[in-house]
Amino acid sequence: MARIKTKDLILEVALLLFNERGERLVTSVDLANEMNISPGNLYYHFKGKEEIVEELYARFHTSLVLVIDNMSSVEQITAKSLLSYLSLVADIFTQYRFITQDLRGLGAHYPNVEPQVTKAFSRLHRQIQALVEQLPSREATASIENSARLLTDNLINTLLHADVREVFAPSEPSEAVESPIDMHDRLLLQLLPFLPPQDASDNAA
Template structure:
């Protein structure tokens, strides 16, 4: 088995640390200390924490785009398939928890990420609106365009803020999973 490159290891450890503590708390020195390397070794691979965050955001962005393309290409208006697709997005948001739980903060602190964050949120919103529209069409809901957009907004809000809500309440073992919350949005469209 090939040994992991130091740069990749830094990103892996940084993702864990940033998810645990949050981007605004973690410093470059914290990253170096967590890896048992000198800050100079970290700076050899990245100019600072900002570059690490930008690289992790690029991974998040790419992973999300691939998932959205796959989900949209397979969309047929089936409620269960739509929920499965939204669960994939939820998993990505959880994998990059430090991003999803501080989108506004990252948007404010990282000029280099602003356009990308806005474009990704717009694409998430558009894709989810399309998925909901297909579900509503299949359920023969009339005049559903505005309802689809509103429901998609609620779904996106749930996807992004679910983890933060539980963290703020100090809920370790959740009474309800994200999947159950998403499912509730689709109750009117479930026919079996």
């Protein structure tokens, strides 16, 4: 079995610690200590924490753009296919939650990342809105002005900030991360007006 490269292991450990503690609370020395290596060994692979954050963001960006590109090739959009797409995006957001939970802070602290963040999330918003506008059976929202944009805003906010339990029950760290089931249900609830009754029942089951 091939051994994982030290550089990749550093990124794995950094992602774990950043997600658990928050990127700003983790130093390069913390990473070295967690891996039981010298800071010099870590600096051999990365000049500092900034390079580690930038590399992790690059991986996040690549994963997100791949999902966006794949969805762009889908010819017929239904609420069910949109829900599946949003679930894939949610998986990426959860994997790199230290990024998605503090987009503004990340951009402010890492100037090289900021333009990529703006570009990626602008593209994501445009695509989701375009998909929402293609959904059939929009009678339920036809009377609401700018309904497609508003729904898109709500869906992205759900993907980014769905875990309200962390606000109301911060003493329960075991519930701090949104579970896949909870996220699916939160997204499903917003798409119910566009789902045929049978599909809505199947997705809720």
